Amino acid sequence: MFAPFLTPPYLPFAIAFVVMIGIGLIEAIGLGLGSLDLDGEIGGAGDGGVLDWLGLGGELPILIWLTSLLGCFTLAGVAIQQGATALAGAPLAWPAAAAAATLAGLLLNMVAANGLARVMPGFETTAISVDGLLRRRGTILEGTARRGAPARARVVDDHGQAHVVMVEPHDDDDALATGDTALLVRREGVLFFALPDGHALLRSI
Incomplete structure (x- = not known):
């Protein structure tokens, strides 16, 4: 069942999934943002700026945002490859699939990150000056x-x-x-x- 996900067309998404799990484990054992003192902030984005568009304009910690992005990239990539297989009989080459999944993943993550920032306000307290x-x-x-x-x-x-x-x-x-x-x-x-x-x-x- 999982054999297709180990083939080259799915390789970028398999790697993203493994990295996402790794970040999740690091956070779970307490080695993530909760143990860091961050003296700087990401700046330069006002209302409607690039960081706001990406979902980084709020108070969501960067590792949580990155985990969400990796998840969205993985889901988008698998969906693209499954759709290509159903329509054309074979998945796309991994560079084309990765490029399409990056765009789709960014769009999905914009919604996901903004939603997480609203429903998980406790994350605002994990990174301070x-x-x-x-x-x-x-x-x-x-x-x-x-x-x-x-x-x-x-x-x-x-x-x-x-x-x-x-x-x-x-x-x-x-x-x-x-x-x-x-x-x-x-x-x-x-x-x-x-x-x-x-x-x-x-x-x-």
């Missing part, structure tokens, strides 16, 4: 953070998503031990600087 963690409290996971010797801290963003960042005390004389909580007040690159909860500036916060 790193600066969005500032003014959040973090908990030191292990070791002691001192100036010049950062330690790992766990920070939960506004959406309940946990992030692990490297933290140093803001003041030279402070130290943050395992289990201590501190307020992230500034950032330099990937390194955050924090004030311990017992700091005089935070007693009223």
Whole structure:
């Protein structure tokens, strides 16, 4: 039954299907967008722009969009080859089929991606700007953070998503031990600087 899908005319769609499954597995075991801090955003598209047309103008994470596109490409390709076989007795050569499926897949994915962005609003919380963690409290996971010797801290963003960042005390004389909580007040690159909860500036916060 599945033998035709292993032949050259179906090869692009078989590969797309395998990649789609691989991305899905990566997301399922927690190695996807939920563990990444993205400092940049895709820009340059206004209302009606190319990114909006492709379904990337909303808040859908790129890996979810890509998985949807691969699925639409695979479905379109199989449908094209099955239709060609029914009408002409043989599937199209894979380059022609792949070109047609790319166009059809983009059109299908525009609808699918926009639909996913509407019905799965929780995806909006999986990718945030790193600066969005500032003014959040973090908990030191292990070791002691001192100036010049950062330690790992766990920070939960506004959406309940946990992030692990490297933290140093803001003041030279402070130290943050395992289990201590501190307020992230500034950032330099990937390194955050924090004030311990017992700091005089935070007693009223």
